[in-house]
Amino acid sequence: MNAPAYNFAYLDEQTKRMIRRAILKAIAIPGYQVPFASREMPMPYGWGTGGVQVTAAILGPADVLKVIDQGSDDTTNAISIRKFFAKTAGVATTTATDEATVIQTRHRIPEATLHANQVLVYQVPIPEPLRFLEPRETETRRMHALAEYGLMHVKLYEDIARFGHIATAYAYPVKVNARYVMDPSPTPKFDNPKMDNCPALQLFGAGREKRIYAIPPYTKVVSLDFEDHPFEPYRFNAPCALCGAENSYLDEIVTDDKGGRMFVCSDTDYCESRQAAGHHGSLSAAPYKEKAQGGTNG
Amino acid sequence: MTTIAELPPGFADKVLSAQSTFRSVMDAMARPGSVQRIVPMAGTAGSMMRGTAAIALTLFDHDTPLWLDARLAESPNVVKWLKFHTGAPVVQDSSIASFALISDGGALPPLERFALGTSEYPDRSTTVILQVDSLDSGRSFELRGPGIDGAAMLNASIKPFDLFERMHINEALFPRGIDVVLVADDAVVAIPRTTRIVSKGS
Numbered sequence: 001m002n003a004p005a006y007n008f009a010y011l012d013e014q015t016k017r018m019i020r021r022a023i024l025k026a027i028a029i030p031g032y033q034v035p036f037a038s039r040e041m042p043m044p045y046g047w048g049t050g051g052v053q054v055t056a057a058i059l060g061p062a063d064v065l066k067v068i069d070q071g072s073d074d075t076t077n078a079i080s081i082r083k084f085f086a087k088t089a090g091v092a093t094t095t096a097t098d099e100a101t102v103i104q105t106r107h108r109i110p111e112a113t114l115h116a117n118q119v120l121v122y123q124v125p126i127p128e129p130l131r132f133l134e135p136r137e138t139e140t141r142r143m144h145a146l147a148e149y150g151l152m153h154v155k156l157y158e159d160i161a162r163f164g165h166i167a168t169a170y171a172y173p174v175k176v177n178a179r180y181v182m183d184p185s186p187t188p189k190f191d192n193p194k195m196d197n198c199p200a201l202q203l204f205g206a207g208r209e210k211r212i213y214a215i216p217p218y219t220k221v222v223s224l225d226f227e228d229h230p231f232e233p234y235r236f237n238a239p240c241a242l243c244g245a246e247n248s249y250l251d252e253i254v255t256d257d258k259g260g261r262m263f264v265c266s267d268t269d270y271c272e273s274r275q276a277a278g279h280h281g282s283l284s285a286a287p288y289k290e291k292a293q294g295g296t297n298g
Numbered sequence: 299m300t301t302i303a304e305l306p307p308g309f310a311d312k313v314l315s316a317q318s319t320f321r322s323v324m325d326a327m328a329r330p331g332s333v334q335r336i337v338p339m340a341g342t343a344g345s346m347m348r349g350t351a352a353i354a355l356t357l358f359d360h361d362t363p364l365w366l367d368a369r370l371a372e373s374p375n376v377v378k379w380l381k382f383h384t385g386a387p388v389v390q391d392s393s394i395a396s397f398a399l400i401s402d403g404g405a406l407p408p409l410e411r412f413a414l415g416t417s418e419y420p421d422r423s424t425t426v427i428l429q430v431d432s433l434d435s436g437r438s439f440e441l442r443g444p445g446i447d448g449a450a451m452l453n454a455s456i457k458p459f460d461l462f463e464r465m466h467i468n469e470a471l472f473p474r475g476i477d478v479v480l481v482a483d484d485a486v487v488a489i490p491r492t493t494r495i496v497s498k499g500s
Contacts, residue, residue, distance in 0.1 A: 008313045017359050020320045021396075024357075025421035027327045028477045028490035030444050034421045058324065060317045116329075145417035145473075177444050177492065179473065199447070201328045216328045216445035216492075 009056040009089040015039055019057035019212070023203060026214035031176030032144070033127050033211040041207065048081060048106055049207030051123035055104050058119060058203075059085060064092045066100035071108040071249065071266035078106070095269050107170075109191040111248050111270040114200035116217060122185045124206040127213065129173045129183035149181045152224060160229055169234070175222045176215055190234035190249045195221040240265045243274035244281040305375075306341025308355050308383040315340070319356040323479065326488035331441040331450035333433050336484045343379035345369055345401040347429050349481040351379075358384035358397060365395035365412075365424070369402045392424070400428045403457030409464055409476045420473040423491075431455040433482040438498040445490070451498075452487060454480065462495040469494065 007013065015037075022036040041049040059065065065085055069078040073095040081104060082093045094100050097112040104121040114120060130140045133151045143149070152173055159167040172189035176182050184195060185204060195202065195215060202215040215221060225231035239246045241262040248270060250263040262283065265271035309315035315338030322334040342351040358364060364386040370376045377388060389395055392411045400406050406428065415423035436455030439462060442448075458464070461478070468475035468491040475491030489495070 008317075013313060013316065014359060016316070016320075017357060018361065020324070021357055021362070022421070023324060024327050024425070024477070025423075027324070027445075028475075028492065029420050029473050030492065032420060032473060035419075058317075058321065060321060061314065141418045201324075214328075218447045219444040 006088050008061075009059050009085065010042075011039065011053065011056045015053075016057045019053055022212045023054065023057065023214065026203070026212050027201070027216050029180075030216055030219050031180030031182040031213060033206075033213045035210055036212050038207045038210040042084075043080070045208040046125060047077060048104070048123035050205030050209075050212070051104050051106070051121050051207075052081060052084070052205075053207060054121050054203050054205035054212060055081075055085065055102060056089075058121075059089050059091060059102060061089070061091065063101045064094050064099055066094050066097065066103045066269075067105075068103065068108060068110065068267075068269075069106040070251070071110070071270075072268045074268065096273070097267075097269050107186050107188075108249070108266060109187060109194045111245075111265070111267045114194075114198060116199040118200040120198075120200050120202045122187075122202065122204045124183070124185040124204045124211070125208070126171075127183055127185075127204065127206040127209050127211040129171075129181050144180060147179060149175075149224075152181055153226075156224060156226070156229075160226070166225065166229060166231075172231075173224050175224060177219050178222075181224070182213065182215075188234060188249055189223065189231075192221070192223045192231070193233055197221075236263065238263050239281060240271060240274075241281040241283045243271045243279045245271070245274055245279070302378075302382060305379055305382055306343055309338055309340050309352070311338075312355075314338075315352070316356040319352045322486055323353060323356070323488065326479070326486045327445075327477070327490055329445050329450075330443060330489055330493040331439075331446060331452045331487060333452075334486045336486055341379075344373035344376040345429075346376060346379075346399070347481055347483055349484050349486055350399065350401075350427060350429055353427060353479065353481070353486075354380060354384055354386075354399070358386040360385045360387065362386050362396035363389045363394050365389055365392040365398040367398075367400045367402055367405050369405070370399055395424045398424050398426045400426060403428055403430060403461070406458050406461070406464075409467055412476055414471060414474045414476065417474065420475070423474065423476060425477050425479060427479045427481060428456075428461070430457065430480050430482050433480060433485040433487050440496045440498050441489075441493050442496075443490075443493040446493070454482075454487070456480065462489075462497065465489065465495065468492075 022034045067078045067082040069075040097110040171186040223231040326334040412424035432455040441450045478489045480487045
């Protein structure tokens with residue numbers, strides 16, 4: 001009774017064929033959301049069922065899989081998906097970005113530069129960038145058909161009118177190959193420039209919303225902006241407290257109940273390999289104290 | 299008359315062979331102009347090349363209406379092999395086909411006769427699988443577009459000779475359009491609708 005109860009990589013072959021056909025069309029039409037018959041997976045919606053289905057459709061025995069959740073290899077979501085594929089497909093897993101051939105990610109792009117033999121699979125909750133502006137699918141579909149994206153620019157302009165700058169910090173809309181406006185999944189806008197002209201293939205899977213889309217390698221990906229309010233990636237005013245990196249995306253970690261906090265790389269593999277290479281941050285000294293930035297009650 | 303028992307076989311290992319074939323086709327689609335190899339072997343019927351047979355086993359099923367050119371459609375062995383191994387319905391009307399198999403490029407119908415997709419659903423278009431003489435020698439073509447770092451060179455011997463001129467319709471139609479997969483034996487090159495091609499002579 002020890003015979004494997006599941007097909008290789010969990011999904012049945014008919015489902016894989018359907019997903020594979022959707023992936024091919026997604027690559028052929030960069031940024032366009034291809035509908036697909038999303039299956040129920042042995043995990044709840046919102047836990048990466050879209051990404052898992054895309055990964056299951058492309059994964060082979062020779063692949064090396066890395067799974068990250070907000071940059072981290074060791075959170076519950078990342079570990080359970082990694083174990084899922086180690087169990088159902090028997091693939092090798094890794095936490096090292098450059099050793100992986102398939103990287104499934106929830107809301108981050110690794111700091112290390114991706115290379116041409118890699119596929120980055122994003123877990124996407126809401127694939128439609130226009131959904132909060134226009135709830136009707138028939139209308140958003142027509143807007144994509146006509147490349148009618150004025151509404152998105154109005155939204156960004158309203159940010160400027162209200163806050164003085166474009167206040168969208170994550171899921172910052174991009175235009176792919178000068179045609180489709182696409183939601184990069186809720187990655188921080190810090191990661192947007194990494195999507196542009198990336199040597200790796202990027203695939204996006206939204207399980208609940210039943211959409212697959214893609215950015216082929218070496219494709220122009222532009223973050224929407226205005227001439228007088230150009231896109232600005234996130235800037236941090238502190239280096240990583242553990243590895244001293246000054247150009248990585250940082251997580252804030254509260255260290256006590258007296259306002260103490262530290263900022264560390266969200267990409268755990270990047271941070272650990274920098275520490276292994278001898279880089280050190282300020283952790284051994286006092287934790288970084290956030291400067292009051294013109295607030296009145298600080 | 300071939301009985302089912304005498305049909306050439308499909309993949310020896312359905313699951314892993316389909317995965318490996320798909321990755322070759324996916325890499326080809328993601329990097330237009332690059333020549334990918336299809337490793338798993340399957341039986342072939344009639345004038346179908348082994349690359350074509352592997353792609354058929356990997357991507358076709360009862361959900362994908364299939365259009366065959368005259369040479370394939372007239373071969374009972376090909377039709378029987380496709381029907382038995384993939385279950386894909388063979389259709390007469392090319393404008394509703396998910397896939398078109400072309401063994402004789404000289405008889406490729408005008409691309410407008412295939413499904414081009416709609417502006418709302420450009421993915422509902424025909425993928426044309428075209429068997430060609432060679433994908434490593436012949437005329438030179440310079441390819442540009444998504445998936446290509448600058449420009450890619452393709453040397454290929456293709457019928458119809460004006461295939462890439464015909465594919466210019468993709469430029470005006472985008473996001474509608476036709477995606478083409480070229481097969482020569484076990485070699486595969488994909489030309490998605492975003493690729494722009496300039497002939498560089500021989």
